[in-house]
Amino acid sequence: MDTGAVKLPIHEHPIFPSARIVFSTCKGCGVEDFVYGGYVCNDSDCKARFHKECAEAPSKISHSFHQQHPLFLTNGLGDLPCDLCGQKRLEAAGYSCPTCEFKLDLTCGINPSPPAIEHPICHDHPLVFLKKREEKAPCEVCKDSIGGPSYSCLGCDLYFHVDCVHLSKEVNHPCHPSHPLKLIASESLTDNAEKICLLCEQQPENMLYYCSVCNFTSCLGCTKRPPPLFIEHTKTHKHQLTLFLNGISYQGSALTYNSRAYMCLPCGFVVNGNGINLPQVININRHDHRISYTHQLGPGYLNCGVCREIVDRDCGAYACVVCSNYAVHWECAVHDNVWDGVELEGTSEITEDIAPFKVMGDNLISHFSHEQHTLRLHKEGIIHDAYALCEACTYPIGFDPIYSCEECHFILHEKCANLPMKKRLVFATTPFKLVGASSRVRDVIDCGYCGECSTGFKYASQRGWEIDVHCGSLSEPFVHNGHLHPLYFDSKENHSCNACHKVTVHMLCCNACDFDLCLSCASLPLKIRHRNDEHPLTLSCGETANGKYWCDICETELDPSKWFYTSFDCGVTLHVECVLGDFSRLMPGRMVDTVGGKKFYVVLNNHNTRPLCSMCRSRCKVSVILKACDEDNVYICSRSCFSDMVSARSC
Template sequence: MNRIKLPTHKHPLYPTPWVRSCSGCYRENDCTKDGYRCYECKIFFHKECAESSLEINHPSHPEHPLHLSIPEKFYESKNCKLCGKTLVNMFYHCPLCKFVVDTVCIKNPPPDVIEHPKAHKHSLVHLINYYHGTCDFCEEKFCDRYLYKCSQCQLKFHFECSNLPLEITHPFHRKHPLKFLTREEHYFLDGKCRICGDELGRRFYNCSICKFSVDVACVKNPPPLTILFAKAHDHQISLIPRIISFNCDACGLAGDRSPYSCQQCDFMIHQSCIDLPEIINVNRHEHRLSRRLQLSPGSWICGICHKKVDWSCGAYSCSICPDYAIHSRCALRDDVWDKLELKGIPEEPQEIKPYTVVNGNLIRHFSHEEHYLQLNEENIICGGSIRCEACVLPIYSQAFYSCVQCDFILHKTCANLPRKKRHMYHAKPLTLVVGDMTYFDCSACSNPSSGFRYSITNFNIDVKCSALSESIFHESHGCTLYYIYGNGKHCIACGNWSYSTFNCDDCKFVLDLKCVVLPKTTRHWYDEHILSLCYENPTKGEHWCDICEETFHTKCVLGDFSLLMPGHVITYYGKTRFEVIQTHPGFLPRCYICPSRRAVPFVSKTELREQRINIDAVTWVTATGAFVYNKLYVDR
């Protein structure tokens, strides 16, 4: 099976060997061997649901054909005309008559009465428009399409549960019958289902002789006993429904129950690893990665978690970079993989360059197409008086491009920023957005900026954060620091708690992104010398700061507007407009919020209550921490 694009689902769907719960119909009467899954939404579809006809004729509405649709495209009627179920997935509707019917009811309309249910001694009546409470058989919430009630006992049942007997012979345990029990009625081995490993609910099936327990879901939808699926293994694999310790040959991690196995090859695999994607992109590497059943013998380190990779187990590796490999589970993390299987999809065309060379040192950059930019890289002594439009940082002695007709300036490195890139901060590719002078908060370091940004829906990172790689060397520490997401820690410099940090696990050294991207040198009008970033907390009085009567804290030197272009009018979230103004000894406006006169390098000027006032956007609180700025004396 090839991947398909379902008209009523926005993401590609990929083949999977079985489906336990279909998001197209929520039918749970049996486990279907062939189906599709969406990696992005983490949902599954029966093959017949994924490939449903877009238009049908049905006896429930003979007047007009019915069209396949989803709730987002149809709001006026939300309940199936046959079963009364709220429509949350695919359904058929008549656009002329506002008639809607569930896909399940199209194929198997519900009986009005179940005369002889296996789970109860009385007949059960179909309930319409009833969605609350729990099933009195399995004690799970009502989630099935069809719900039934005993009018004598007032007990309610899922349709699937109504046909489950109190004693069954299960295909995974044929030696003895399984009895329907509650947790209070019997002692069980480990409190987990023998098949799927989930915690057992209050009611389940059990063999007291073998201490074999299985939850109701695995009774209603058992996984197939055998699977022939080329993505998993060359041969047919069989389920071993028992507690058994094993190492999964697909991901290398340990398992404790019910793997699929090929005895011919001594191969075992987790149920969840059977349909791993074969070719993927991750945000930590520039090339595509392919799934390998095993790596070549040797010492391998995962490119994401930096722990050892067992070469004899499955992993993802790069065919271009022979030393790069990552664990299967690391590769498929939500913050790493973009949820696209790339097998059969050609490589993306070569990236468009950000500029074209006119001649010599003259270029036309896509961010400033109206004029040419000229390269300046010799005898540069700017002293920080001009700023780059992309990163909004001062230019001191770095090479830069300047417009031949206006004051537009780019660092040479910023002029070479790719127009699209993958980055560790987001699983999807990011696009470079330029030239709109819009205020945004960097999603990585939280600093406000008005420069260029890499963006995707509701996510923006500034240029300086986009320049960071997954591993860095920082002057404050002698070891390589690795980017870690998800394990919140305190930064040793500022003391703040962050989930995105650069770590040295051996030394327990942690820096958050705000401290990592602090400029190594900067200026403040208060002092004529360049200030350099220090990494130790100096003794009070040794490096005195007349700005805050403390040492040169980074907050005092940089302020809150250091990445907003001075002299420009900035749009704040599409509404408020304000001008960033550089201060000097003769211009220290009183902050509207504090109110105080601080020697901060920049303030914003905006209109509030029909008066023009100076606003320092944040109440100035002196920061504490290990990083400070100190004078850097340069021979002149």
């Protein structure tokens, strides 16, 4: 990114000129297309991009449609229609008259469409301009439906897109000076014709410009706004770069190209448009340190830290100066789901104190979530109560080292006590902050990534996203006893978890084999105590069995290909859902509200006689259940029963 920030009326933050060629939505005019150069905002909560002409729009104009008063550039006019074209593109910027409340979107303000065209290119009769109509009609040029303003021949009852009305049947294109391009319908192309635009590499749906001699195709957008033939950007390359289109197959400094690329022939340097003006220093959500762009990697780099594919040392990439073998493809690093959009070159790195506690003495700490008392570390398991829960993850204490309060019942696993106060997670591009369990009894997190509800610690982003601490504590590479290879985050459609066989989107996946693990199963305790058995239970990560397995809690058949709990001492086998249940991450004593206002306490199912669930009418098997606050003997055993109860009461 260029370093010269400018403050323009179009935007609240300083914006930077950028030579990158990216497919984006201009924050000024609201049009989504390829932005060749332009301006970009370096604020992580904004990341707005602008066409050059939109960013440099004048703050005051005189307009032919409103000659009585000047119009002023105004940000945030709301979800209102433009008074000229009728389209709702005023959310970001537009022109308005403070006297008459007349308003125009940015395009109509800078380049207004004439009210009539006496001699149009596309039709034999004069055309008049019409605002956006509710009733849609096909465009006579491109045949696509018209969803915005249009031009119409009132005598013929024909309609034309505002852009299509100016389309010539033949054009001279700067990127193809050898022959003129002819306007044709995409469906009329022969089987051997190039159907992809050679400039933006998108496939035009209806009309396009085509040269039959050279088999050259250009979409309407790239014909109207072609990419630059030459680019000078010293941070990308010291020499001028020239656009080449004709079937280049060349492994250059940023990628292997088979079509459009910018080249420096004397140096053999090749880059595509999106690789120009790359940020030099950035943060990504897959790594704890800053990474810096380099045109050529040294030895020792193997796989990309995002996609896990091989990183070519001769291609441009990002590398970490702290971690000697960590590198990321530049395409992966600057992806919208990975990079926060902030260029850090020239800014000093701020070292933050992310420790969650202060050391008060030997094995004594003061934790941010329990500052009223000190906590003592116990390396050996001293608590054998199956109902003793960690305040952070709300799972049973089990056999792990713990910090416990000697003045109250507050307990944390040692690993939970060490969770950093701030960290980057793959779920968003901005950092997350650790938040302790709320003192409000009704504060329940319903994590959208693992599907579990919890009253424990959470990670919260600057944008208000809340993630269960179990998901927030997972990191790459994730190593689990249930699989030989390391696992990495991915989002997949219609894939089932190998542990529970449930279909979910967010997974930890293996690149070496076809193994997927949902985030809920990834967080299952490996060893746990349960009141149904005096021996410790161990998580069995699926096995092939000849005979039948039975769950000792629900007394139904158990599928051994799914993960389950077992005791190596007595051989019992138990469903995971029977051991933990749906409410295992809710701390007993808390209160849960329903949509209809019904309140439930989270209680332990530790009585000699197990209560009946008020919905499914079966005995509550799991260790943590819900009990109605204002009614006796009203219990809920699972989330499905809870949902059924809410639905029944809302009818």
